[in-house]
Amino acid sequence: MEIQILGSLAAHERGTSVVPSAAKPRQLLALLALHADQVVSVPTLMEEIWAENIPRSASTTLQTYVLQLRRRITAALDGTGERDAKDILVTRFGGYLLDLGPGHVDAHEFERLATAGGTAFGLGDHRTAADLLRRALALWQGPALVDVPTGPVLDLEVLRLTEERTMALERRIEADLRLGRHTEVVPELRVLTARNPLHEGFCAQLMRALHHSGGSWRALEAYQQLRGHLVRELGLEPSHALKELHQAVLTGNPNRALHPAVAD
Structure with missing residues (x-):
């Protein structure tokens, strides 16, 4: 089955x-x-x-x-x-x-590929990581169980899978950035930041992609848009890491803030 x-x-x-x-x-x-x-x-x-x-x-x-x-x-x-x-x-x-055996449920295959991609990323093999994570994400055809009325148990499962998808997507983009694919990921990141206006990770990646593509002023604009959303909706300032990135773009000094570590 x-x-x-x-x-x-x-x-x-x-x-x-x-x-x-x-x-x-x-x-x-x-x-x-x-x-x-x-x-x-x-x-x-x-x-x-x-x-x-x-x-x-x-x-x-x-x-x-x-x-x-x-x-x-x-x-x-x-x-x-x-x-x-x-x-x-x-x-x-x-x-x-x-009783299905391995390889018969797409969610399990997604998790297998995403884990393998994360391992490759941790080993510094960004090309393999990007490929594995791209294959994992391609299994998604829409929100998990979009046509199933979910109860309390499935609600948590859907939430878990959605969070894992976001992590895999962020890591795949990070692998692409490490491979120098800055210009290629800008359109995707623009959509992601528009859909997730409070997500600092996507904003940081967009800022770095724009900065390395010669659009530093657009990177600063992306920061200000995120900061505006955070202040208006949550009453919060951006994180210290994002402020460091903002300062790095301002000074034109691509320090380690432009190449942050990604959590395992």
């Missing part, structure tokens, strides 16, 4: 979709897929589906949702192969497990 989470939910067995149309079974499938090859406990599944309003019939209803998913898997299998639906959506003591 191949499952996509990074965008709309999709799950195909032998080319046939097994995604149910009803909201709660979709939540169940999404949560099991995110934790594929691991047991997800019944209380966790109930919390996701009903939050704090778990009905007395929750156990029976959950079993019904599992049965619905198995029926869709059975239809997709069409009686072929050695495995049946119960071998894929497995009942285990205290919970359920989606």
